[in-house]
Amino acid sequence: MKRKKYGSSYIVVIIIFMFVSTISMAMLSMISANYKARVVESKRVENLYSSESGLDVAYNLIGKTFDAAAQYGNLRVKRLQSLTKDSNDDETSPYNQDFIDLKIDIDYWKEYNSNHDKEEDKKSQQFIDKKIEEDNEMLDVIVNQEFKRAFNNFILKYDGKDYADKEITPNKLKESIVNKSYVNGVRDLNDNESSYDIAEIQFPDNNNPPNLSINDSGGIRYDTGNDLDVKSISLQSSGKQLSLDVYNKEKYTITVQSEFESKGQNTNVIGRNMRTVQATYTMFVPNYNDVYFTKSTGNLQEYPALENRGITVGGNMDIDNLSNLQVTGDVFVKGDRTKISGDYGIVYNKYKGGITLENVKNFTFDNVMTNETFNIGNNVGQDNDKPAQITSNLYARNLYAGNINGNQSSYSNLSIGNLVVDNDITLKANSTNIKINNFYGINERTVNGEESEEKDKNSSCIIVNGNSNSKVDIKNSAYIMGVAYIDTKDQPYKTGESLAFKGNYSAYSVPDPNTPNEIFSYHDPLYLFDGTNSSNSNSGNEVAQKRVHFEDYWDGKLKEENTGGISLPSNTKAVGAIIYKDLSGKFQVKNDATNLINDNDMEDIIDPKREEYAQKVYNMGYPQKDYDKLTESEKTYLKNLYDLKSTSNPQYTIENIMKLPEDIDESNSYKYSAENEAKEINDNDAEKAILTKKNIVISGDNASENYDDTGDYIFINASNNKEIDALIGTDGDVTIDGNVNFRGSIIAKGNLIIKGKTNGNSTSLITYDPEIIERIESQNIELFNDIFGGTIYTGGGEESDSGNEILNPNYDINKFLNTKLWKLVK
The missing domain is CATH 1.20.5 (Single alpha-helices involved in coiled-coils or other helix-helix interfaces)
Structure with a gap:
């Protein structure tokens, strides 16, 4: 079988x-x-x-028309709000009579008990207040409806409404697109007519601009939304029944067509070719409070914690493993050496704290300020197409290219606009290049006899201890107020060099046979030159003696390696000797009067830079003025602030610009959303004020580790390219991990850590957005004053009378306008 x-x-x-x-x-x-x-x-x-x-222009024209329509709507609202109980309906709006009736009803209830003598006829104050509140709520609804009605009339004549014929309707959208112009401003002239400032669009090829058109039939379509979006509101007022249908999702669908001549490189046919493309845009009709925030306590304040600054950090800022980091707005990092463990000796301990970058392929900052070190380590700025750069100014105690433990770093590139340091530039790196437009090393305390116990921390110079493949290239001007130190064991040995290179120190250990009066002393482990018999280390001649000795030793002996890869411009001034390669490629050792900083340099260049440094670093950027606009009293204050340094008492500090209440995490007294309703932190549509004493983690795609909302920190999910619009204020640390797109401002009294997955091509975008901050503040006036009001800046603007209503037009056009469809017709 x-x-x-x-x-x-x-x-x-x-x-x-x-x-x-x-x-x-x-x-x-x-x-x-x-x-x-x-x-x-x-x-x-x-x-x-x-x-x-020209379709990108069409988008901008629609956006400009949106702005003008909002202005026009606001003018109509103000006209409506000017009505009183004694006004007559001039029939310029279908809501005039309803508004007047509600005003009459409010007055009726305010005087109700006064008009009734008998106690049994009187009403409780609670009942009266409720009636008045209902009337005021209906007034707000009517104001919003009037704004939307006027907005719609400005965009497109509001067909089907009798009052559209009684009003001189602007109907501006199609006219703006077809004529390639826009309304730049709206002014109210008389009772029923407004005037407009018109501006025209200029095209690159203005002799042959594209022809933009909108079809008369369906080119602009108005849609009130479906029946589920309609809300009926009614109220019994002054013996009348008021009823309104409110549409929540009104929008326009706008189809624009463009005919233009395309240049040959855009086609397969040589020469110019006619092309027709079409784009469809969706524009949502805003509510009044979406674009105008009303508040009753005056202007928004200028809080130092929030003005022009994308990042404010009380501790240190560490950046690691990013493909791209873009930060707009000022960056202020106080720096805290005590948070960096380890003892790296006298020379390298001074580089602890501040801002550290490792393995960051590309980054861009605007203005950066730190009271400690700006440190680039390994593999920073390796994107040749987008060099790592600080486009404007870097104010720092030190600029250090190297590892804090004293080891060399490698393969970094950095470009800086203007660099102002209170100590030095140190280059201890292999294959690293630093380019600077203007350099100001402003500290001279080791030269003028005012030495502190930390001599090495008070000397502005340039030090190169790295590989000959590394370079520092200063393009326009250099002012160097200090000299370098040799790390001897007893105490640092002061040299006569403002530019010090590894190997050049040998000059101080070799006597000059032509100068028999030289004195050498033992500085463990070396015997080094201490001057001549006539020199006095406390008389101010010590540096001059060492400078001359240094020049005499190296004169005629210079080689490429002695310059340390330093290139300096002709406009270079220093207090010590300088060895460098000039822009023509010649090797130079300079110690003559033309290269020494003189009294005029001090008065015109160095002193103003010191005061500017105190303004930016010690006083957190205040007063917020350019130096030439400071008053004499402000300059005197900043001079004293710089001279006193650590013993000074600046007006603005990381400790006093933000003071969170002890119960901030429990009270939930602030609003997350500009729409005046609480939203979840992870709701991508919400603009948030995230104020906490806890640590905060913002995690996106390509994060270096996994996070969730179960930890003892605030977790913000930024995955799937979510844009986080927020004001973050915390007494703790903030961690940004992976691909994160953040708009607003970050204030952390602890550390800020920005990182990504190793070799994960993570990108972080941090954009200071004052409009988002103002929208959040406008909904949290009292809370902001409690938290940030301890140091309100009153130097700019005019204060408004308390109790006046201030309308602040402020909105993000991208939330109301988007491109829905784009196609090539022929």
Whole structure:
């Protein structure tokens, strides 16, 4: 009897299933790749034609018309709000009579008990207050409806409403696009007419601009939304029943077509070719409070914690493993050496704290301020197409390229606009290049006899202890007020060099045979030159003696390696000797009067830079003025602030610019959202004030580790390219991990850590956005004053009378306007 084979059918089924799965996965992969290719190609074509066709201009024109429509709506609202109980309806708005009736009803209830003598006829104050509150709420609804009505009339004549014919309707959207112009301002002239300032768009090829058009039939479509978006509101007032239908999702669909001549490089046909492209935009009709915030306590204040600053940190700022970091707005990092463990000796301990970057392929900062060190380590600025740069100014105690433990770092590049340091530039790195437009080393305390116990921390110079492949290139001007030190064991040995290079120190250990009066002393482990018999180390001649000795030793002996890769401009001034390669490639050792800083340099250059440094670093950027606009009393204050340094008492500090209440995490007394309703922190549509004493973690894609909301910190999920719009204020640390797009401002009294997955190509964008801050503040006036009001800046602007209503127009146009569809017609 033949034995039956069990399981053979099962194996056949598995093989068939695997075959079908393989084919299916291959087909899905092909479909996915095809789809991605089509999307990329569509985007390429869109980018190719959007500028040339003028459709990007059309988007801007719609945005400008939105702005003007909001202004026009506000004028109509103010006209409506000027009505009183004694006003007559001039029929310029369908809401005039309703507004007047509500004013009459409010007055009726205010005087109700006064108009009734009998106690049994009187009402309780609670009942009266409730009636008045209902009337005021209905007034707010009517104001919003009037704003939207006027907004719609400005965009497109509001057909179907009798009052549209009684009003001189602007109907400006189509006119702006077709004429390639926009309303730049709206002014109220008389009772029922406004005037407009018109500005025209200029195209790169203004002799042959694109022809923008909107179809008369359906080119602009108005949509009130579906029936579920309609809300009916009614109120019994003054013996009348008021009823309104409120639409929550009104929008316009705008289709713009452009005909233009495309240049030959954009086509397969040589020469100029006619092209037609079409784009469809969606514009949502805003509510009044979406674009105008009303408050009753005067202007928004200028809080030092929030003005022009994207990042404010009380501790240190560490950045690691990022492909790209872009920060707009000022960066202030106080720095805290005590938070950096380890003892690295006298020379390297001074580089503890401040801002540290490691493995950051590309970064861009505007203005950076730190009371400690700006430190670039390994592999910083390796993107040749987008060099790492500080576009404006860096104010720091030190600029250090190297590892804090004294080891060399490697392969970094940095470009700086203007560099102001209170100590030195130190380069201990291999294959590292630093380019600076203007350099100001402003500290001279080791030269003028005012030495402190930390001599090495009070000397501005340039030190190169690294590889000859590294370079520092200063382009326009350099002012160097200090000299370098040798790390001897008893105490640091002061040299006569303002530019010090590894190996050049040998000059101080070799006597000059032409100068018999030289004195050498033992500075463990070396015998070093201490001057001549006539020199006095406390008379101010010590540096001059060492400077001359240094020049005499090196004169005629210079080689490439002695310059340390330093390139200096002709406009270079220093207090010590300088060895460098000039811009023509010649080796120089300078110690003559033309290269020494004189009294005029001190008065015109160094003293103003010291006061500017005190303003930016010690006083957190205040007063917020350019130096030439400071008053004499402000300059005197800043001079004293610089001279006193650590013993000074600045007006603005990280400790006093923000004071969180002890119960801030429990009270929930602030609002997350500018829409005046609480929203979850992870709601991407909400603009948030996140104020806490806890640590905060913002985590996106490509994060270096996993986070969740179960830890003892505030967790913000920024994955899937979410944009986080927020004001963050914490007494703890902030961690930004992975791909994060943040708009607003960050204030952390602890540390700020920005990082990503190793080799994960993480990108962090931190954008200071004053409009987001103002919108959040406008909904939290009292709370902001409690937290940030201890140091209100009153130097700019005018204070308004308390109790006046201030309207602050402020909104993000991207929330109301987007491109829905784009296509190439021919």
